[in-house]
Amino acid sequence: MKLRWKALILGFIVMLVSAGVYLIFFQQSVTPGVAGDIETEEGPEVPEELVTQNLVAFAKLYGFIKYFHPSDEVADFDWEGFASYGANQVRNAEDTEALMTQLETLFQPVAPTLILTTDQSFDPNKTDIANLLQKNQGQYIFWQHRGITTDFTTAIYRSSEDVYQSDRVIFEMENEEAVLDDPVFEMVPAEEEYLAEKQLTDDITAFFPVVLPYGEEGSLGTTDESKDAFKALKDEVIAAKFGGTSVQSVHGRLAGVIQTWNIYQHFYPYFDVVDVNWEEQLPVFLSLAEEEQGHEDYTAVLEDMIEKAQDGHSMVISRKSSYGDTLPIRVHVIKDEVIVVEALEDSPFKAGDIVLKKDGTAAKELMKNLMDKTSGSPQYKEALAERMFVIGDSHTVIEVNRDGEIMELSAENGSSYLDSTLKVHEPVVELEDGIYYLPLYQNVPEEKYAEYYEELASAKALILDLRYYPSSSAIELFGHLVKEPLPTSQFLIPQYVLPDQEGEITYEDGSWELEPKEPVFDGEMIFLSDGLAISYAETLLGIAENNELGTIVGQPSAGTNGNVNGFKLMEHITIYYTGMKVLKGDGSQHHLIGIQPDVPVNYTLESVKNGKDDFIEKALEVLEEKLGDHE
Template sequence: MKKRFRIFLIGFLIIGCKGDLSNEKKPQEKLTEHQEKVSNLKAFAKAYGYVKYFHPSDEAAKIDWNSFAAYGAGEILKCNNTEEVIATLNDLFKPVAPGVVFSNTKQAYDMAMITPDALDDYNPTYWQHKGVSLGMNNQGGVYNSVRVNRYTEIDESGSFGSLALFLDPEKYLGKEIKYTGWAKLKEGSKGTGHLWLRVDKAVKTMGFFENMDANPIKSNEWAQYEIEGTIDGLASGLVLGSFMKGKGTLFIDDVHLYYKENNEWVEIPIMNNDFEANTIGVKNEQSDWRGNSNGYSYSVSTSERKEGKQSAVIAYEGKIRKVKGTKLFDYFPKFGELIEKEIGDGIFAQIPLNLYGNAEITYPESTGFDSLQEKLNSVNESLDNQSVFLGNVINTYNVFQHFYPYFDEVDVDWEKELTTALHRSFNDQTEYDHLVTLQKFTAPLKDGHIHVNGPETREYIPPINWEWIEGKLVVTRVKDESSGIQVGDIVTKVNNQLPESYFKEINSRISAGTKGWLNYRAQHKSLLGEKGEQMVLEIKNKNITLNREHKYEYGYNDVAMQENDYKLLDENIYYLNLSKIEMDTITSLLPQLQQAKGIICDLRGYPNGNHGFISHLLKEKDDSKQWMRVPKTVYPDQEKSTGFEYFGWELQPRKPYLGDKKVVFIIDGRAISYAESYMSFIEGYELATIVGQPTAGTNGNINPFTLLGNFSISWTGMKVVKHDGSQLHAIGVLPDIYVNKSIVGFKEGRDEFLEKAMEVILN
C-alpha cells in the first residue's frame, strides 16, 4: 500500500503542475545532475570500502554493511554540493569510525584523536585478509579476514534452513506432478521463503528442480504456492520441502503432492502434511520431515496456522562463534599509518589502519552508534529501490576493488565500470533491471565463476536448444516435433535480429575468460525468458513462433558418448567419462586399463571427484606447490602487496603406472575450475595428448556474497596459475590438437572430438 500511495501522489503532482512546466529540468540538466550525483556516490563508495575492510573499530565490525551501503547512498543523493557531501560523509562514518576525517583540503592528522591517555591496558588492532571472508557467505574456509587482538562474532549458519522429506518415485515415473503449500514470512524477516521440489535420476544426475528462487515468498500474509514439474523416467528419488533463506522465520502449512492421471490431479499421501505432529525436523513415527541446517531451528506454531491447530516453523537463530583474532601472517600496518586519499574532487579522506583497543572498546569510542543502528534496522522498509540498487553496486565494486586477484590479467577500467553501473542504476525500475545492471557491471572482469542471481531470474525456454557451429546458429535439439523445426536447422534471425546482434546483448551480461565458456553460457542464457514469453525464429526464410513453457534442463547432456561412465571401444581402447565415472570404478578398471591399447579421458565437463586417476599417470612425485595463491592483504586498492599463501595438491605416483600408454584427454570450453586443476597436471607434466578446444580459463575457490534484495554474486577469490607459473586466467588449458565441430558432422551424429582422440591413439 505504501508504494501505491507514493505513485498516486506523484501522479497527482504531475497533473497539478501540468499548466506550468517552466521548472521542469531539460535532458541536459538531468544528465549533469546525474553526473554530479554519480561523482558524489563514487566518493562514498571509496570511503565505504576503506572503512569496511581496513578500519578496525568495534563499531565498524558490528554494523550491517549491506544496509549501510543503501542508507549511505540515499543520504548522499540528498547532497547538492561538495561541502554537503563532506558533511554527510562525516555524519555517516563517525558513528562507525570516530577516528576518520573527511575534509576539503590535505591536512595533518591529529594522532591524539586516536591515542588513549594511558596505553597500559591497550593492544593494537588491525585488519588482515587472506582472500576475504568479511561479508562473504562462507566462513571458516580457505579465505579469512581477521581483526587482530579483537573478538569477532562469526556466523557459521548455513545460507538457508531446509525442511524436507524423501519419497520413492517409482509409481509416478514419467508423470506430471504438482506440489502445493501455504506459507508466510514472520514480520521483520530479512530473508525469503521457498518451496522446493527435486527429482534425482538413477544415473546420479538431477532431473526436474524448482526452488522458487525466481519468485520467492516475501509476504507476511498466508498465501498458497505451487510447483509443477515432471518425474523423469529414470528418476530414483523425489525430494520436496521448504526452506528459509537468510535471516527470518517461515511458516508452512497444509502441503500436498499430486500426480496427473487421465488429465486429473491425484493426491500422493504425505505423512504429517498438515504439521499436526508434536515435533518436526527429525524423522519419527508421526512425521517424515527432516531439517538439519546449521543455525536454523525447526518447530511447530499454534499461534500462526492456516489449517488445523498448528503449522511448521523454520527460523533463523544463528550459529555464532566468538573468536579472538590472531595474526594470519607477519606483516601488519603500524599504529599511525593512515589511508590518505582524495576520494572525490576536493574531498579528502584520512582513515586509520591501526587502533588501540582494551577489553571493552576500540579507541576512540563512538557516541552516535546506537542511533545509526536504529536507522539501518529499518532500511529494507524505509528506502526506495534506487538506494538499495545503488548500495548493491557500491558494495559489489568494493569486493572486487580490494580483493579480485586478476586485475593484472584482464583489461578493465574498474572505476569506469563503477561509473557506468551507477548511471544505469538511476534508470533501473525493477529487480530484473537491477539484475541486468549487476551482470553487465561484473561481466568485464572475465571471471567464469561470476554468476549473478536475483529474485527475478527468468528460467523458461522454448522447446529447442542451439549452439554456434562454424559461425552459424544451429538447432541441436527439438522437444516439440509439431514446431516445424528440425535438428540441424540454421537460425538466420531471432526476434527480427541477426543472431550475432541478438547474442551481443546476451554476451554483455556474461563474465567469461574465454570464448568457449562464453559460448557455453550464452547458448542456454540466450533462450531464457518469462513463462509464456514468445520467441520468433527465422529458419529457411520462414518465421516460426515458439513459446517459453519449460524450465531449462541443466542436466541435459548433448554428447551421446557421455551417457556412459566408461566404454570399451574398438581396438581395445578404453573411454572414461570423467564427468560421471567415480574413482572407485576407475580403480576397479585398472587391470583392464593396464592391458588397453589406449585410454581416452573425456573432460568436456566437470570431474566427478576422480582426480586420483592422475596419480596413475605420474612417474614421479608432484613437486608443484605454488599454483594456487591466496592474496594476503592489509592495504586498500591492492597497493603494497604483501604476497600470497601458496597451495598445491602434492600428488604421489600410484601403481599401476599407466603413463606408458597412449592417453588422450578431450577438453572444450565448458571445462572450468576443478576441471582446469585436473588439466593443469596433464598439461604441466605432459601426461597425455590433449585434443579439443581451450578450457574456460577460470580456476580457484569461489567466494560468494549476498546483497540486499536477495541478490547474490559468486566470484573467484584466489589466483591460480599453471604449474610453470604462467597465466591460466582468461587463457585456459590449450589443446595440443585443435578440433572444431562441423555442421556436417553434427547432422551425421558424429563426435568429431572423440574421432580425433581415436585417431591419435591408432596412428
C-alpha cells in the same frame, strides 16, 4: 591447506550454471528493520553529476571504513542497512562543504579517528591519532583479510580450515618485531602505512588509521561523544525502514552497487591481468542504479557491472533466476552460424540445422547479447552463450535453414533441465581396439569406474573428455594416470591488510598433490578441452598440462579457476566471483588464457551432419600417429 574437496563442492555451483541451470535462493534478509523504502527529505534539486559525485565519495569511504578501519564500532554495525541509509543522506548534498558534513556525520560515529579535509596542505602527522600511533607502546589492532569473509562465505565453509577469513587481529611490538595474537596470517602493515590517505573527490581527502592502539576497553580513539553518536546512528539506520528495501527503492539499488563495487575493488585478485579500469565503473553503475527499474532490470545492471571483471565465476543469482525448460538440442557457433550439433531423436530438429531466429530474434544477435552479459574470457563467453541459447519450452519457435529450406519448429519435448550433453554414454566406451573413451562429465560413481580398471590398465590409449563439468569421481580416476604424486596448478589465496589492494599482498598456498592409485593406466592419454571446461575441469586439465600426462586436443579452456566466493544483497540476490588467484604450474597466467590445446580443433558442419564429433575424430588421428610410432 588442501582445498580439493571444497573446490568440488563450490564447483557444483559452476557446473549447474555452465549447464544452464540456475540456483534459487530463499534466504531471509539478515538486516533488522521494517519493510519499506527510506523516506527522502525534500530539498533543492541537485545536478545529476553532483549526485553521482556525492555517491562515489560515499561508496569509496564505505569500503575503506567497513573493511579496513579496525574500530570496535566497525565490527558491530549493520553495514548492509547503512549502505542504503547513507546513500540517501549524501546524494543531494549541494556542494563540497555539505557533502563533507554529511560524510562526517555518517562515518565518524563508526570511525571516530576518521579525518576529512579539503586543505591540500593538511599534515596528518600533526593530528592526535598520529601522535597516539607514534607514542603507543602497547597493543595494536588491525584487519587481516584472507580473501574476504561474508555471510555467504560463512555458510559455505564450516570447517576450522576456512578458505576465506576476515578478522581483526591484535599485535604488539617486541624488539622491533610484531608479535601477533591468533592471526589469520603472519603480516602487519608497515609503520608508515598505519595512517591511510585516500582521495574521495577532487576536493575531499580522507585520512584514517588502518591500525589502532588497543587497550582493555577495546580500540582507542572512541570518546563518550562518539559512543552516543554511534548509538544514535544505529537507531537511525534501523528506523530508516530499509530492512525489506526492494529494487523499487533507488537507495536499495544504490546500496547493491556500492556493496558490489567494493567487494571487487578490495578483494578481486585479477585486476592485474584484466583490461578494465574498475574505478571508472563506479560512477557509471551508480548512475544506472538511479534509474527506475524492476527486479530483472536491476539484476541486468549488476550483470553488466560484473561482466567488466572478466571472471567466469562472476554471476548474479536471484529468486527469479530460474529459466524453466530447455530445448532438446545442443548448438555451437560454426563459421559464424548457430548450428544444431545434436538433437533428441524424437524432436523436430536435426543435426546440421542452421538456426536463423529464436522467437523472432536473429540467432546471431541473440548469441551476441548472451555473450555480452556473460563475464569471463572470450572462449567462455561463447561456450556459455551456446548453452543459454537453448533455454526455452514448447512455446519457443525456432526458425532454421535445413539444406536450403526455411522451417519454423517448436520444441515439443523440452526438458526441465539442460544436461551437459544430450547423448548418454556408457561410463567407458571402447571406440577401437584398445582405445577407450571416457565422458568424465557424466555422473559416474568411482565404484562404477572400478569395474573397468582391469581393461583400462591394459588399454593402448584413453580419451578423457573434459569439455563439460566433470563428475566428482573424475579426480579419483585421475589418480590412476600417475605413478608418483604430482602437483596441481598454483592455488593462491590473497592476504590483504590495506585498502585498494595496495602495499604487500601475500598468498597462502592452497595447492595440493594428486596421489597415485593402483592400478596405473599406462596407455597414451588424450584430454579433450573447450571453452566450457571451467574451474574443476581446469584443475584436471592443469594437472595434465603441468605434468605432460598426454596430449590436449580441442579448444582453450575457460580460463577461470579457484574457489568461488560470494555475497548477498537485498531481495535474495547473490553475487559470486573468484576469490582465489590461480597460476599455471610454472607461475604464468592462467586467468582468461586457460589451458591451451596441443592440437587445436574446430567443429565442422560436415562432421555434424554425418554424426561425427570433430574432437574425438582428431583424438583418434593423434593416437593413430602416436601408436604407429610405438610399433
